């Protein structure tokens with residue numbers, strides 16, 4: 012594994028544009044204060060489609076951002092099953108973004124459906140934004156194993172697919188605490204499959220409310236795990 016950025020990053024955050032409590036401005040100020048060097052805003056697509064505040068309001072706000080000392084990335088989180096329902100026209104919102112976070116990929120029916128989602132995103136990237144980074148949100152290995160009848164190969168298969176489609180693997184502070192802080196207790200095979208994969212890794216707090224200093228320690232722990 013390798014890190015997406017060499018700096019202290021937090022690429023998974025929600026604001027009042029979806030289910031978060033803070034404004035974008037508040038979030039940025041707090042992140043900067045505690046020492047985050049790269050922050051990403053990643054509100055939910057599903058909260059903004061067809062309602063107020065709309066996707067265009069969100070994009071407009073993001074485009075106005077000026078980070079100063081903190082690097083700001085413009086993102087959006089979207090469900091894998093939403094992606095396959097959208098037309099290519101409807102995918103045009105990615106034009107103005109630095110990255111998208113795809114959630115619940117591991118909940119797709121089978122490996123071919125996961126591939127279909129990522130293939131479709133590749134197509135949209137070709138059309139609208141070749142630079143767009145794609146991140147797989149907070150993969151739940153328990154869900155993946157259960158869905159695939161505890162077939163151990165599914166972990167490697169899943170990580171391989173992410174690799175083939177250049178998808179970044181997210182370590183998420185809300186979901187992967189055990190993997191990071193207590194990897195002896197959890198399945199060692201998962202941890203080693205992760206560490207020895209060729210994947211690129213991002214780090215996210217998944218903050219919805221109070222922004223906490225824990226993300227700094229979490230960045231350190233991920234580096235320790237990857238031996239960086």
Ligand SMILES: [Zn+2]
Pocket residue numbers: 023025088217
């Ligand atoms: Zn999220």
